[in-house]
Amino acid sequence: MTACDLAIRGGTIVTAADRFVADIGIRDGVIVEISRAVTGAPQEIDATGLLVLPGGIDAHVHLDQPTSDGTKMADDFASGTRSAVAGGNTTVMPFVMQIKGTSLRTCLEEYHSKAEGNCFTDVSFHLVVSDPTPQVLGQELPALVRDGYTSFKVFMTYDDLVLNDHELLSVFDVARREQALVMVHAEGNDAIKYMTTKLEAEGKTAPYYHAEAHAQIAEREATHRAISHAQLTDVPVVIVHVSGRDPMEQIQWARGRGMKVFAETCPQYIALTKDDLKGLNMDFEGAKYVCSPPPRDADSQRAIWQGLRDGTFDIFSSDHCPFYFEAPDDVGKNNVKARTSFKWVPNGIPGVETRLPILFSEGVSKGRISAERFVALTSSNPAKLYGLYPAKGAIAIGADADITLWDDQRRVTLSQDILHHGSDYTPYEGLEVTGWPVRTILRGQTVMLDGEIAQQAPQGRHLKRAKSSLGYP
Numbered sequence: 001m002t003a004c005d006l007a008i009r010g011g012t013i014v015t016a017a018d019r020f021v022a023d024i025g026i027r028d029g030v031i032v033e034i035s036r037a038v039t040g041a042p043q044e045i046d047a048t049g050l051l052v053l054p055g056g057i058d059a060h061v062h063l064d065q066p067t068s069d070g071t072k073m074a075d076d077f078a079s080g081t082r083s084a085v086a087g088g089n090t091t092v093m094p095f096v097m098q099i100k101g102t103s104l105r106t107c108l109e110e111y112h113s114k115a116e117g118n119c120f121t122d123v124s125f126h127l128v129v130s131d132p133t134p135q136v137l138g139q140e141l142p143a144l145v146r147d148g149y150t151s152f153k154v155f156m157t158y159d160d161l162v163l164n165d166h167e168l169l170s171v172f173d174v175a176r177r178e179q180a181l182v183m184v185h186a187e188g189n190d191a192i193k194y195m196t197t198k199l200e201a202e203g204k205t206a207p208y209y210h211a212e213a214h215a216q217i218a219e220r221e222a223t224h225r226a227i228s229h230a231q232l233t234d235v236p237v238v239i240v241h242v243s244g245r246d247p248m249e250q251i252q253w254a255r256g257r258g259m260k261v262f263a264e265t266c267p268q269y270i271a272l273t274k275d276d277l278k279g280l281n282m283d284f285e286g287a288k289y290v291c292s293p294p295p296r297d298a299d300s301q302r303a304i305w306q307g308l309r310d311g312t313f314d315i316f317s318s319d320h321c322p323f324y325f326e327a328p329d330d331v332g333k334n335n336v337k338a339r340t341s342f343k344w345v346p347n348g349i350p351g352v353e354t355r356l357p358i359l360f361s362e363g364v365s366k367g368r369i370s371a372e373r374f375v376a377l378t379s380s381n382p383a384k385l386y387g388l389y390p391a392k393g394a395i396a397i398g399a400d401a402d403i404t405l406w407d408d409q410r411r412v413t414l415s416q417d418i419l420h421h422g423s424d425y426t427p428y429e430g431l432e433v434t435g436w437p438v439r440t441i442l443r444g445q446t447v448m449l450d451g452e453i454a455q456q457a458p459q460g461r462h463l464k465r466a467k468s469s470l471g472y473p
Helices: 077-086 104-115 134-146 165-178 189-201 208-213 216-233 245-256 274-278 284-289 298-310 355-365 371-385
Strands: 006-014 019-027 030-035 044-046 051-054 056-061 089-097 126-128 151-155 181-185 237-239 261-265 403-413 432-442 445-449
Touching: 006 371, 006 403, 051 371, 056 077, 056 355, 056 371, 077 089, 077 432, 077 445, 089 104, 089 403, 089 432, 104 134, 134 165, 151 165, 165 181, 165 216, 181 216, 189 208, 189 216, 208 274, 216 237, 216 245, 245 261, 245 298, 261 298, 274 284, 298 371, 355 371, 355 403, 355 432
Parallel strands: 006 044, 006 051, 056 089, 089 126, 126 151, 151 181, 181 237, 237 261
Antiparallel strands: 006 019, 019 030, 051 403, 403 432, 432 445
16 A cells, blocks of 8 residues: 555546546545555545546637637636636646737747646647748747647638638648647638628628528538548548537548547537527527537537437537626627627637536436546546546546546536636526536645635646647557
8 A cells, every 4th residue: 555645535436437436545646546445644535425537628728818809808817727627627728829920939928928827727738820831830830749739729710710721731731740639620711701791681690690600511511621631631630619410420421431530529519509599589698609610409419419429529628718798898799899790799608617517417417428428528538639648537546636526416507606707607597407516636636625716826737748649659
């Protein structure tokens, strides 16, 4: 037996592959013992009757990100990571947004300065490539991959972010050469702009029509095009925030041909539909649900659940992108310009704190997926996909003691009043969930207990990453 400074006793440990009752011994923030009985630890946590899960890893969040339209993101690193630990997460993966005309490394340094000393979770950055200049492709990206930033995101829509096909292929080629992973926001920009112009000409400008403009057809086409580019360059890709059956079929088609195409989906695609964008009566309340891709219909929800069960989806992330609804100085979703047309409504909804409870309740508690599958989707697979495993995403000897204690019987009604994010609303207001995180432990230290943030000061660290253990041998 190994001397421990903390023992977690009597809980049911659930991993991606197994469940069993055992004690966990922790020393210096690392798991050093898993046995029938850990003895001699000066500090003990009684987990009897609780599930003991690896800490959640939310691999897709946006924090303190500048916008091009004057609106303001509602979470900085302190409020966003505080919200994350309240929801049972121990690691989040935000994006470094490259501003066109600016060095990618300069943008990265700015995000590090925002995050330093302000994070309640551990943090690891993805890079967004919006300006793939020869210097970025030839010097910055290769150097940054070697520094542990082993994933890039590219966009196929948004005028200030979209890359053309040649640019996409160039980024994919660098990723393959450096053994990095490419994340793709797959929506066809031209199709969306065409539909937007058509709907506006017909006077259809309410937030609901955002869902019509961002049609699933445009997502399907872009997904197929991204897969084709990945096939041409022989690079593994992640199609992020997949919303329904059509793009799923493209992913399944690629996998049937042996391609390494990974898929992510999010809470909005199992808990919301496009009808939520109608608001109370096609009014502006629907702007609270505007995100891209938008929620779809009941058939899409059924398809998403099938994909969560059968392995089409590798990970389940929040795509936390929080804006204010009402805000002074016209910086929220409810701004003057947004009221003229859905195309000006800021795209994004808060969700980092509610991600785990929604999937557990709708999935595990309702018998759609097992608790082991829940762990795989929300912790173990993100760690493997993005080069953090086995230090993260595992309850195993040698892993970081990142642990969430989960009451699988507790019922909670989601409400803005109980959440910790910076936004002034939640799109899941009134949703009752069964299953709730009651304690979050980061490297052996309790950071959340019964909904209260327990740390006196943020202890989160930045994590350098290896290459994807799923994407590359």
